[in-house]
Amino acid sequence: MLNLAAPLVLSLLPYHVVAQSSVKATCGTGYSWTFNSLNQSPCDVGAALAGVCIGGDFTLSPLDPGYVYLGPDASNANSCRCSSVYYSLLAACSVCQTRNFIKWSRYKSNCTTVYSQIFLQPIPNGIAVPHYAYLDVEADDSFNITVAQAAGGPESTRLPTSTSTSSHTTATPGTKSSSGKTNVGAIAGGVVGGVVGLALIVGLIFWLLRRRAKTPSAPSSSYDPVMASQNPASLGGTSYTSSPAPKVYDPNDPATFPSGFSSPNHTGYNPYTPSPELQQQHQPMYINQMVPSHTGTTAASFPPVRPQYSGAPEL
Template sequence: MGGHVAFLASFAVLVARVFSQTSNVTTCTPTYQWAINSKNQTPCLVAAYLESVCDGPVEVNSIPAGTHYAGPTVTNATQLCLCSTVTYSLISACGGCQNRIFTTWTDWSANCPQVEVALFLQPIPSQVEVPAWAYLDVTKTDNIFNPLLANANESDSQTTSSTPSTTLSSTVSAPSSSASVNLPSNPPISPNHKKSNAGAIAGGVVGGLVVLVAAGLAVLFCLRRRRRGPEDSGHLPSSFSTSPTPMYEEGGGRAAGPLSISPFPYYKEPSDTETYHVPGSPGTSAVHTTYDTGSVSTPAVQVLHRYTESAEL
């Protein structure tokens, strides 16, 4: 009997955890319509589901104008469900849905001894969808929720798994270093190919010998012609000139000077580098943008009790 009572009590607690996460914020202002997920859940309701994983049933209701949701207190700051940037981003969007301001991540996590940046490692209830923009790293945007960047990532995939979600914090996985590439092996050389190579080599050798022999005969002919001199000019073929330019001066025995040769014209780059101008590449300027945090400054009136309509002065 006692076992049945304990089971029923545990079951009641489980049902309470599943169905007690509520929010009276059921819509968002036109500028925050992108924050409602595909299950028509506002970020307020999604945040209530995530916080209930560590804190039991949670209600994230609307807050008065001029106030904002406060971060974890000293007593509950040990709960990682509250000290996650995912929860902070959802709560900030929840305030934006009501046209309210929101605090910075630095102020939100001031009491947290340990934080989860771009992660939510606790089990996510299957009844809720966590949008991808909630996993953006707010430490890269001046430690504050950036609704413009979140809106740009609104179309990304959403998390509905009940297991800890860590994949959305990463981007593209690096390729495995163990991947191997099969290189094609050299094809075998056929006998015909070897024969054709040998024939080509033999032909080259024979051709080279023919050229050498022809060059030798030409040199021998020139030498014989030079030794015979002008007296043998009558025996030369008619195609040759009968009065060639003498290579030796008569009687002197000295070689005559060579004929003057005009140099081929060319352009020389100026040696003085100062007169040779090389145009430089145009300068580039980096465009830096910052997110104006003036609209999210902490007001004089703050909500110390985070999810009620009352605000303490």
């Protein structure tokens, strides 16, 4: 392995001259562990990642004995070349050429932002980044060949959903716009329907109120029921006068006397002068009652008479 401290080699190796060579670096035999599953060398994979940030092809030239790959200068320190993933691929490309590589701290010295164990840009189509390129280089400040050679793990490729995600993002505004139009139409239809329904309800209420106002009201129940009934004289039938209830006989009240008799004080007639039979039939049956006599000046006394049944003559 070459001595990295040789100042003459480092001072005579401008990175851009090596990178712009038209001849591609190739790996020697015995370094198959540095190749990916697509049989791509670390030199080819590293060149593909470097070309992402410049928007074109990038070529890693082969290293002559005593030469190394340097880090970026301030003018080309981008996210691709300031990534530890790209540094590990450059180191593996140097190893497979039996050449040396510089430490990580020296490589990143001109990088404003360092991307450790990550490659920020999308991986080009048809390229697979081996798993060892994502190993930590901060702890040893260098690419560890032993750990990288033993490392397995999955490779990193371009995500197959990147294109579909982009197309989905493009289609999303159209979908939202269509949804927005649908929502506006639905809202407008609902508002119009609500206004029409409200107008129908108001019209129905107005019609019912006017109809009720034109309909004559029924007689109020507060009137006297007699006022609401018809006059009996207007019925055309025969009217009858109700008879008063009979009164209890009172000798002092002529109105209670039987029909055909006048007041006891009437002169010229004495109800007690008829024959004894009439006297017994028509005389009121009162005990110890004094009946005035109109034939003399003194009142006649009569023996007490028991109450008799006046319905039928006794046999």
